Amino acid sequence: MRVGLVIVSHSAALAAGVTELAAQMAPDVRIMPAGGTEDGGLGTDFDCVSAALERADSGAGVVLLYDLGSAQMTAELAVESLTTPIRAIVADAPLVEGAVAAAVCAQGGADLDAVGSAAAMAHAFVQGEAFDEMDLDRHVYGGGDGLLERTFVLRNELGMHARPAALTARAVAELDVEVSIRHGDQEVDARSVLALMGLGARGGDELLVRAVGRDAQKAVDALAELLESGFGEEERPGAGPRRLT
């Protein structure tokens, strides 16, 4: 049971496109597009949004994202007019980034408020502000007990773009661990897809994975599998032989 999403847009094509993008990163999340008017024109359709809201819910609640002005009002009205007891929130977030962040967060099994916050935090990402800065050094005491660290080189040509970032965040989402990824002097939460993308790490760059907690080893292993396979993507020339794990 995961939090669902509704993508409210003036355009059916835009809603479908954002849904497609987010769904690629979160295959088990119910993401419902609600775009355009009934007659195929541009606008928002209250009945369409309400129906999508019902379909997106699997019991864990629904986060609605919207594109412009009246889409927000239609989304809010749909939530207020619910006749069934669905928990739903309208997220004030940039549509594409918010949908991706919320979808990956929902895929990891987060609750409604956390998914809503993940969407809302996308604002900071879009504005290039510092976000999700993480520093696991506070866990390092008595010789760094319990802190696992491992360095990887990004093997795939494109580096930490959207898809690998989503795979990374999902790989650790359900583990009992605090895990960060450091690139240069930036260290971010490995659970935050937008923060990972914000690292701007390219193929050939070095990443330091750091993990603390009961599942620290599992987290490092899971990330090792992904990073060493180059996320299953085309490798950059001269990436060297794959290490077999």
Place this chain on the structure above:
Amino acid sequence: MGCSVEEVTAAVRVAAEKVIEHRDELVELDRVIGDGDHGENLHRGFTAVVAKLDGGGFDSPAAVLKVTATTLISTVGGAAGPLYGTAFLRAATALGDVSEVDGRMAATALEAALEGVVARGKAAPGDKTMVDALTPAVAAARSTVDAGIADVLMAAADAAAAGAAATVPLVARKGRASYLGERSAGHLDPGARSTAVLLRALADAASRTQRQ
């Protein structure tokens, strides 16, 4: 003496037809400072309202307003859908199950409608929106509550017309027109205009029935 459910149905129907008639004017006003869809959207919405009202079968004035609200919400498409939808819905709730609407109830319903529009659109007076027509309309209605419904609605319509006209010099701070900033000044706000058209039609309809 108030308006019966039949009279309220007829008044809303006339108001819907008036908005439909003003399609071109609203399109033109919105084309200048918005995206030009206000007239078209309201034309579609109120055409659907007329069809719904012609189906009849309403057992209270509130039921008439409620079906108007849900129809607008479902058919308008732009911001005016949720805004007018919320306005009619709140007005319906304010009326409760009364069988006749008098002046005092009309004023209360208008006030509820304004509160709904403000809650939904988060616009304040002076933002160059329908709130600029509805706010003075509510004040005027409130100050005439002891008169009959025709006088209350007439006072509201006069004030809404003046309020809409006063949006001309304003710089838009809400909605699509706000993207234009200073360039939105010098033009009548289409939302305020459609509100004034609606209230004028409701007032005229109420005067006709009350004079009979």
